[in-house]
Amino acid sequence: xxxxxxxxxxxxxxxxxxxxxxxxxxxxxxxxxxxxxxxxxxxxxxxxxxxxxxxxxxxxxxxxxxxxxxxxxxxxxxxxxxxxxxxxxxxxxxxxxxxxxxxxxxxxxxxxxxxxxxxxxxxxxxxxxxxxxxxxxxxxxxxxxxxxxxxxxxxxxxxxxxxxxxxxxxxxxxxxxxxxxxxxxxxxxxxxxxxxxxxxxxxxxxxxxxxxxxxxxxxxxxxxxxxxxxxxxxxxxxxxxxxxxxxxxxxxxxxxxxxxxxxxxxxxxxxxxxxxxxxxxxxxxxxxxxxxxxxxxxxxxxxxxxxxxxxxxxxxxx
Amino acid sequence: xxxxxxxxxxxxxxxxxxxxxxxxxxxxxxxxxxxxxxxxxxxxxxxxxxxxxxxxxxxxxxxxxxxxxxxxxxxxxxxxxxxxxxxxxxxxxxxxxxxxxxxxxxxxxxxxxxxxxxxxxxxxxxxxxxxxxxxxxxxxxxxxxxxxxxxxxxxxxxxxxxxxxxxxxxxxxxxxxxxxxxxxxxxxxxxxxxxxxxxxxxxxxxxxxxxxxxxxxxxxxxxxxxxxxxxxxxxxxxxxxxxxxxxxxxxxxxxxxxxxxxxxxxxxxxxxxxxxxxxxxxxxxxxxxxxxxxxxxxxxxxxxxxxxxxxxxxxxxx
DNA sequence: CCCCTAATACTCAAATTGAGCATTAGTCCC
DNA sequence: GGGACTAATGCTCAATTTGAGTATTAGGGG
Numbered sequence: 001x002x003x004x005x006x007x008x009x010x011x012x013x014x015x016x017x018x019x020x021x022x023x024x025x026x027x028x029x030x031x032x033x034x035x036x037x038x039x040x041x042x043x044x045x046x047x048x049x050x051x052x053x054x055x056x057x058x059x060x061x062x063x064x065x066x067x068x069x070x071x072x073x074x075x076x077x078x079x080x081x082x083x084x085x086x087x088x089x090x091x092x093x094x095x096x097x098x099x100x101x102x103x104x105x106x107x108x109x110x111x112x113x114x115x116x117x118x119x120x121x122x123x124x125x126x127x128x129x130x131x132x133x134x135x136x137x138x139x140x141x142x143x144x145x146x147x148x149x150x151x152x153x154x155x156x157x158x159x160x161x162x163x164x165x166x167x168x169x170x171x172x173x174x175x176x177x178x179x180x181x182x183x184x185x186x187x188x189x190x191x192x193x194x195x196x197x198x199x200x201x202x203x204x205x206x207x208x209x210x211x212x213x214x215x216x217x218x219x220x221x222x223x224x225x226x227x228x229x230x231x232x233x234x235x236x237x238x239x240x241x242x243x244x245x246x247x248x249x250x251x252x253x254x255x256x257x258x259x260x261x262x263x264x265x266x267x268x269x270x271x272x273x274x275x276x277x278x279x280x281x282x283x284x285x286x287x288x289x290x291x292x293x294x295x296x297x298x299x300x301x302x303x304x305x306x307x308x309x310x311x312x313x314x315x316x317x318x
Numbered sequence: 319x320x321x322x323x324x325x326x327x328x329x330x331x332x333x334x335x336x337x338x339x340x341x342x343x344x345x346x347x348x349x350x351x352x353x354x355x356x357x358x359x360x361x362x363x364x365x366x367x368x369x370x371x372x373x374x375x376x377x378x379x380x381x382x383x384x385x386x387x388x389x390x391x392x393x394x395x396x397x398x399x400x401x402x403x404x405x406x407x408x409x410x411x412x413x414x415x416x417x418x419x420x421x422x423x424x425x426x427x428x429x430x431x432x433x434x435x436x437x438x439x440x441x442x443x444x445x446x447x448x449x450x451x452x453x454x455x456x457x458x459x460x461x462x463x464x465x466x467x468x469x470x471x472x473x474x475x476x477x478x479x480x481x482x483x484x485x486x487x488x489x490x491x492x493x494x495x496x497x498x499x500x501x502x503x504x505x506x507x508x509x510x511x512x513x514x515x516x517x518x519x520x521x522x523x524x525x526x527x528x529x530x531x532x533x534x535x536x537x538x539x540x541x542x543x544x545x546x547x548x549x550x551x552x553x554x555x556x557x558x559x560x561x562x563x564x565x566x567x568x569x570x571x572x573x574x575x576x577x578x579x580x581x582x583x584x585x586x587x588x589x590x591x592x593x594x595x596x597x598x599x600x601x602x603x604x605x606x607x608x609x610x611x612x613x614x615x616x617x618x619x620x621x622x623x624x625x626x627x628x629x630x631x632x633x634x635x636x
Numbered sequence: 637c638c639c640c641t642a643a644t645a646c647t648c649a650a651a652t653t654g655a656g657c658a659t660t661a662g663t664c665c666c
Numbered sequence: 667g668g669g670a671c672t673a674a675t676g677c678t679c680a681a682t683t684t685g686a687g688t689a690t691t692a693g694g695g696g
Binding site: 292 | 642
């Protein structure tokens with residue numbers, strides 16, 4: 001052909017699984033350059049993106065995916081950064097990356113070893129509001145946020161994003177919050193991208209960045225994924241693609257709470273869940289609770305139908 | 319490089335504007351081969367997809383876009399079909415198309431001439447349930463649907479998708495319905511794609527296809543867009559990107575109804591809308607109503623804030 | 637058998653929906 | 667100028683759906 005630069009399609013996957021404690025992510029890369037599992041799309045070999053994603057995640061990590069859904073296609077010049085193991089790309093190529101979310105139900109021990117898993121709140125400490133300890137992350141960055149919010153427009157954005165001044169916290173606005181922190185220079189990626197575009201930069205301002213960074217724009221992709229999952233849990237029964245086959249209602253609630261980063265009102269959670277018809281009790285009981293034994297439930301047949309709705313999230317008081 | 323086929327990124331845009339009657343689409347192509355505005359992405363010239371979309375829609379149709387949002391990236395081999403005006407692609411290339419939704423507020427007359435606009439229900443007659451006339455479209459295809467639904471699994475899918483047997487109609491499941499009709503062979507694209515993959519096909523079965531077809535997989539992209547818009551209207555105030563600057567509540571309701579294809583309860587619509595704080599009354603009145611003059615409203619400042627919520631849709635009874 | 641811990645059951649009030657009925661302010665027509 | 671007509675607005679009421687607690691209950695461990 002001609003000198004037209006090639007377009008390379010990269011695929012990145014946010015692979016989420018529920019461990020006992022909460023949502024965990026499958027990561028790849030080496031210490032200091034951690035990122036999402038990433039592969040490039042082969043226009044000949046792969047018939048669909050989804051098959052390609054399943055393929056490279058399995059071959060890179062040995063982990064087989066369950067539910068898979070396309071997230072977003074990132075094509076901005078400037079925020080992507082070439083990733084080492086991406087294959088034979090050159091500077092002249094344009095990399096477009098299609099992000100996917102994949103859910104894997106509770107990790108089987110054998111599979112667990114097949115990759116590096118990490119609690120996703122390592123990268124977004126301010127997103128975990130289940131405990132006062134988690135809330136502290138937000139307090140810690142407030143001074144810097146306030147310093148940045150010099151105009152009323154910015155102040156109002158901060159208030160909306162972080163649920164300040166009477167605004168309510170919206171658990172699914174993960175991307176808004178991340179982008180705001182990026183603009184405010186509170187996440188390390190912001191400094192890195194600026195340095196890159198300015199040539200070799202002035203020394204990084206001495207500042208405590210919030211959360212651990214990821215390679216390229218992977219933390220942004222991850223924020224998009226978290227937001228999408230948290231929103232989707234309300235209108236599609238995807239939570240069951242993450243939960244084990246049989247679970248107690250408390251286990252399910254813990255999982256939802258971990259995913260959404262908020263505490264729910266226990267009795268009301270049960271009530272809406274039972275009323276929704278999404279779960280049905282197996283006869284069996286689960287005894288290792290420390291208190292009264294709990295009934296084990298499974299997802300119902302109706303929860304599998306296309307168009308089944310999701311969970312309501314009855315927030316608990318402060 | 320080598321003989322690797324190029325990847326071509328196509329961009330297609332579902333451009334929606336509200337005319338007096340309802341949502342209209344910007345189309346391009348010649349009679350018999352109508353499709354969405356479509357352009358290819360230039361890896362050198364375009365910094366972001368969004369800019370590229372704005373660019374080619376404007377240059378193809380002279381129409382300037384307002385709100386723009388990425389929809390989905392379609393990359394399946396087999397359902398895309400080369401589009402004539404796509405540029406210098408060859409058979410060996412792999413076309414990946416990124417779909418966008420764009421909203422343009424009520425059409426200015428001068429701009430209107432700049433492209434071909436059509437009521438989107440031409441392509442999805444069954445999606446308009448505002449009148450009994452619209453409902454007839456569904457009745458007409460029921461025999462064929464029933465003929466296809468040979469298994470209980472299929473029957474249940476039909477019932478869920480089309481709100482039969484006590485199931486409720488979900489206005490945003492446009493894609494589910496379209497895909498089901500595609501599988502059932504009721505839309506012309508299904509026949510066309512089968513013919514293509516089987517080589518020169520048997521003569522098309524004599525059957526009345528439902529809705530007008532579009533080039534390539536553009537009707538599928540459109541279904542995705544409609545579903546997304548209908549869903550999004552509930553949790554983001556995007557309706558105001560479609561409505562004129564000043565409107566009466568009835569006009570706004572008509573617009574929402576046209577978009578969602580359902581009738582709403584008028585008094586309750588007003589109530590939730592006023593309570594939501596998304597609109598505020600300008601002092602002015604609008605007299606040409608035929609009845610009592612109506613107050614003119616505008617979107618409020620809070621409706622512009624990131625994170626503002628959308629409308630509730632109080633359905634009217636049968 | 638008593639204590640401790642969760643799970644499960646119930647209760648009650650506040651807020652949100654679903655459905656109508658009632659009023660009102662213009663236009664059109666004698 | 668008065669009455670008919672047509673939407674826009676206002677209000678009411680009951681049925682649900684939330685939000686928040688208080689009360690029971692069934693195991694495990696001394």
